[in-house]
Amino acid sequence: MGETSRLNGLLTVNNLSKRFGRLQAVKKMNLSIEAKKITGLIGPNGAGKTTLFNLITGVLSPDSGRIVFKGKDITHHKPYQIARMGIGRSWQLIRIFSKMTVLENLMIAANLKQKNALEYAMELLDLFGLTAEKGNYAGELSVGQQKMLSIARILMLDAELMLLDELAAGVNPSEQDKMMKMIHKLCDQEGKTFFIIEHDMDVIMGHCDKVICMNFGEKIAEGSSQEVQNNEKVIEAYFGG
Ligand SMILES: Nc1ncnc2c1ncn2[C@@H]1O[C@H](COP(=O)(O)OP(=O)(O)O)[C@@H](O)[C@H]1O
Numbered sequence: 001m002g003e004t005s006r007l008n009g010l011l012t013v014n015n016l017s018k019r020f021g022r023l024q025a026v027k028k029m030n031l032s033i034e035a036k037k038i039t040g041l042i043g044p045n046g047a048g049k050t051t052l053f054n055l056i057t058g059v060l061s062p063d064s065g066r067i068v069f070k071g072k073d074i075t076h077h078k079p080y081q082i083a084r085m086g087i088g089r090s091w092q093l094i095r096i097f098s099k100m101t102v103l104e105n106l107m108i109a110a111n112l113k114q115k116n117a118l119e120y121a122m123e124l125l126d127l128f129g130l131t132a133e134k135g136n137y138a139g140e141l142s143v144g145q146q147k148m149l150s151i152a153r154i155l156m157l158d159a160e161l162m163l164l165d166e167l168a169a170g171v172n173p174s175e176q177d178k179m180m181k182m183i184h185k186l187c188d189q190e191g192k193t194f195f196i197i198e199h200d201m202d203v204i205m206g207h208c209d210k211v212i213c214m215n216f217g218e219k220i221a222e223g224s225s226q227e228v229q230n231n232e233k234v235i236e237a238y239f240g241g
């Protein structure tokens, strides 16, 4: 741990725990997110995946454990401090402004100090195939396009690590595929790091460098997509009892 995990992981979580009353939502979680890679987080509903993201982004404070980002301890920091350090996040529910245009949605996410924000926004629209929609209300976009727009917004904040929560839910398979390709592109070409929650394993299988599976607040498996998919505990968690 310590020095090695700091060198290997952009983000490391050590012994992180959170309970809600009698419910242990996250239990002694340990993980390391490698820079410029795509890490998947899977697990049945209620496994504690979103709670883990809430802990990492400072929305919730852990009962115990430590979160280290780029060698700095960010445990118990405020969400805005964590965002400012370079951790961006999408929400399970889309949070875009439907009565603003697509371009306006990006511009309001821009850092005031960003000089070429408009130029960057236009680049992102091009990258996400939304250029033709830039003057339309965001509410008129398809669900898949709205999710693309929400990723683009996180990019406007210039986040280094992106936490994406069930981005593919409610998106048709061809748009899911497009989203995953986009994520690969941002990873390979822009050096972005992704940590992606997916309830549906099939969506991220084959797209992640590493997959972690949670159940009842605990990590039950970790490895390649293939390894995790064939892991007995994972199969049991998804299909057992
Ligand atoms: N703010 C909260 N207060 C009380 N219980 C919560 C809260 N957030 C989540 N939970 C509970 O914690 C467990 C894990 O939830 P969650 O992290 O949302 O799971 P997942 O994202 O894997 O579906 C669930 O049983 C959920 O009901």
Ligand SMILES: [Mg+2]
Binding pocket: 049, 050, 051, 092
């Ligand atoms: Mg969730």
